[in-house]
Amino acid sequence: MRISAKGRYALASVVSMAQQYATGESITLISISERLGISKIYLEQVFSLLKRAELVTSVKGSQGGYQLARAPKQITALDVLAAVETSLFDRSEETVPEKAPEIESAMRSLVFEALDQSVSEALIRCTIEDLLAAAEQHKAAHAVMFYI
Amino acid sequence: MRISAKGRYALASVVSMAQQYATGESITLISISERLGISKIYLEQVFSLLKRAELVTSVKGSQGGYQLARAPKQITALDVLAAVETSLFDRSEETVPEKAPEIESAMRSLVFEALDQSVSEALIRCTIEDLLAAAEQHKAAHAVMFYI
DNA sequence: ATAAAACATAGTAGTTTGCTATGAAATGGG
DNA sequence: CCCATTTCATAGCAAACTACTATGTTTTAT
Numbered sequence A, B: 001m002r003i004s005a006k007g008r009y010a011l012a013s014v015v016s017m018a019q020q021y022a023t024g025e026s027i028t029l030i031s032i033s034e035r036l037g038i039s040k041i042y043l044e045q046v047f048s049l050l051k052r053a054e055l056v057t058s059v060k061g062s063q064g065g066y067q068l069a070r071a072p073k074q075i076t077a078l079d080v081l082a083a084v085e086t087s088l089f090d091r092s093e094e095t096v097p098e099k100a101p102e103i104e105s106a107m108r109s110l111v112f113e114a115l116d117q118s119v120s121e122a123l124i125r126c127t128i129e130d131l132l133a134a135a136e137q138h139k140a141a142h143a144v145m146f147y148i
Numbered sequence C: 001a002t003a004a005a006a007c008a009t010a011g012t013a014g015t016t017t018g019c020t021a022t023g024a025a026a027t028g029g030g
Numbered sequence D: 001c002c003c004a005t006t007t008c009a010t011a012g013c014a015a016a017c018t019a020c021t022a023t024g025t026t027t028t029a030t
Helices: A005-018 A029-036 A040-052 A077-084 A101-124 A128-147 B005-018 B029-036 B040-052 B077-084 B101-124 B128-147
Strands: A056-059 A065-068 B056-059 B065-068
Touching: A005 A029, A005 A040, A005 A065, A005 A077, A005 A128, A005 B101, A029 A040, A040 A056, A040 A077, A077 A101, A077 A128, A101 B005, A101 B101, A101 B128, A128 B101, B005 B029, B005 B040, B005 B065, B005 B077, B005 B128, B029 B040, B040 B056, B040 B077, B077 B101, B077 B128
Parallel strands: none
Antiparallel strands: A056 A065, B056 B065
């Protein structure tokens, strides 16, 4: 299914920050922007949402930047996407016009709610630490390729 | 998550048709449109997609109409939504610009593909027959309410 | 003071969504 | 044969959304 640029950028940014989480240093938007090849101005809007969701903390002014608010193990893909993806999680309540309430009710409980729960479960299972590990493994595999 | 009007209308229409599946009669768009309170002209576009996906068959001309191509038990919510919802199933391939391929790769396999699989599994578990049964039960519950 | 950063708000081109409009093609009933 | 009824096809359109860019204003270490 379609994940918007905001969601993809947010996830990639958080994983990127997690790669340096151990150092405790703050990271500037411009460095993330350059690392990922994403417009810095656009990232500002993404981080505004990440901050509102309390996934990152910030320090203003020179030498300032962002930090993860929690350890990568304590942040899930659900946390990140829920913070920035509106269409993925808005329960729009509307199904079908007021007629045929029994069909509407059946669709809501068997399809829409089941779907939401399934999505949440899948995303909550994936932590930033998991993504970090997979990324490191990918990098290692690539290194071996060149070594051979 | 957000399901578009097309998806909701398609699902409701198919369930509505399933309510009369046993009779073997064809059903006109205008009757579905009136039953559900949905614009007939818009439904035409929905049914064009349902037909392309071979979920319904049609008979043109006077006394014509639509029929389910298979029994309600053999049609899943996945079939219906996949037929009409584009954004729900298009694998857009794009994640993040070419930089940081290891993060991109991790996101794809751990988040996007896992999500797609989870969505498919949830939707394939729900047949039109299930929806029909839930709708009938809802109607019965309502009837009891009035009886008391 | 000044440069470097976060933060805030507004604008904008392109796409998607949810619908309407119009008409063509097919087909059974009179 | 004619005609009402239906499916089928295409085009248009306003509103919303998406993915950005532009232009600042704070804040703060040096």
